[in-house]
Amino acid sequence: MNAKTDVSPETTIDEFRKVVRSRRSVRRFTDEAIPDAVLDDCLELATLAPNSSNLQPWEFYVVRSSELRGKLAHACLNQNAARTAPVLIAIVARPDTWRDHARQALQEWPETRLPGIVEKYYTRIAPIHYNQGPFGVLGLAKKTAGLFVGLTRPVPRGPYSPSEMKIWATKSTALAAQNLMLALRAHGFDSCPMEGFDDWRVRKLLKVPRKGLVVMVLAAGRRADNGVYNQQYRFDKRQLVHYL
Numbered sequence: 695m696n697a698k699t700d701v702s703p704e705t706t707i708d709e710f711r712k713v714v715r716s717r718r719s720v721r722r723f724t725d726e727a728i729p730d731a732v733l734d735d736c737l738e739l740a741t742l743a744p745n746s747s748n749l750q751p752w753e754f755y756v757v758r759s760s761e762l763r764g765k766l767a768h769a770c771l772n773q774n775a776a777r778t779a780p781v782l783i784a785i786v787a788r789p790d791t792w793r794d795h796a797r798q799a800l801q802e803w804p805e806t807r808l809p810g811i812v813e814k815y816y817t818r819i820a821p822i823h824y825n826q827g828p829f830g831v832l833g834l835a836k837k838t839a840g841l842f843v844g845l846t847r848p849v850p851r852g853p854y855s856p857s858e859m860k861i862w863a864t865k866s867t868a869l870a871a872q873n874l875m876l877a878l879r880a881h882g883f884d885s886c887p888m889e890g891f892d893d894w895r896v897r898k899l900l901k902v903p904r905k906g907l908v909v910m911v912l913a914a915g916r917r918a919d920n921g922v923y924n925q926q927y928r929f930d931k932r933q934l935v936h937y938l
């Protein structure tokens with residue numbers, strides 16, 4: 695069995711459940727640092743998240759130095775999680791890197807033979823699908839064409855505008871964020887995702903590119919005894935899960 699790709703179902707679900715069930719949003723951390731190798735492994739696992747067209751529209755800004763962390767915690771409204779975490783990670787969606795990444799995907803294709811369909815996808819289909827044109831005019835044209843063609847057959851209904859591209863990149867980036875949180879938990883560390891931050895200050899502090907979107911800032915570290923504020927609860931799933 696290839697340990698990297700195969701898993702035995704009996705042990706996996708139990709281990710998975712333990713990781714998922716023990717993950718909590720932790721608001722207070724101890725001073726203990728996360729070892730570099732652990733952090734590195736978690737970030738690598740984060741990037742294995744599924745993502746749209748494998749265009750990997752994300753970036754991670756890892757802040758460990760106490761000076762920058764202090765400033766970033768301040769920009770995160772001085773939340774306890776941000777103030778006490780030994781590491782803060784800004785998780786950034788990049789709706790604007792798809793063209794370069796499509797080129798890179800072709801250059802770095804991991805097999806000797808590049809399948810024709812892959813080449814066609816990245817050179818011909820992706821540029822039509824993701825390019826919204828100047829001021830979004832191409833997106834508008836695609837949307838209009840889609841409205842007509844869509845009367846008789848299924849068609850993609852987006853992304854058809856720069857703001858839909860933001861949603862496009864954010865979806866995949868949020869999955870990477872979740873992988874990161876679960877990887878930290880599996881290593882015995884914890885996290886708190888935060889959207890409570892001053893976006894303008896965070897971007898300025900970390901020099902986030904103009905088109906990047908700070909999806910969340912993740913506080914990470916070792917859970918303090920008083921790190922979890924309340925019992926975990928969710929609404930009854932019968933209210934939210936629809937079997938059709």
Ligand SMILES: Cc1cc2nc3c(=O)[nH]c(=O)nc-3n(C[C@H](O)[C@H](O)[C@H](O)COP(=O)(O)O)c2cc1C
Nearest residue numbers: 717718719721773775886887888889890891910926
């Ligand atoms: C996108 C997102 C933004 C969040 N922002 C904050 C935040 O700014 N501060 C905070 O303390 N918790 C934040 N949380 C954590 C949620 O409050 C928490 O996930 C929720 O209450 C459920 O608790 P649990 O994660 O322990 O299961 C955020 C979670 C998500 C997914």
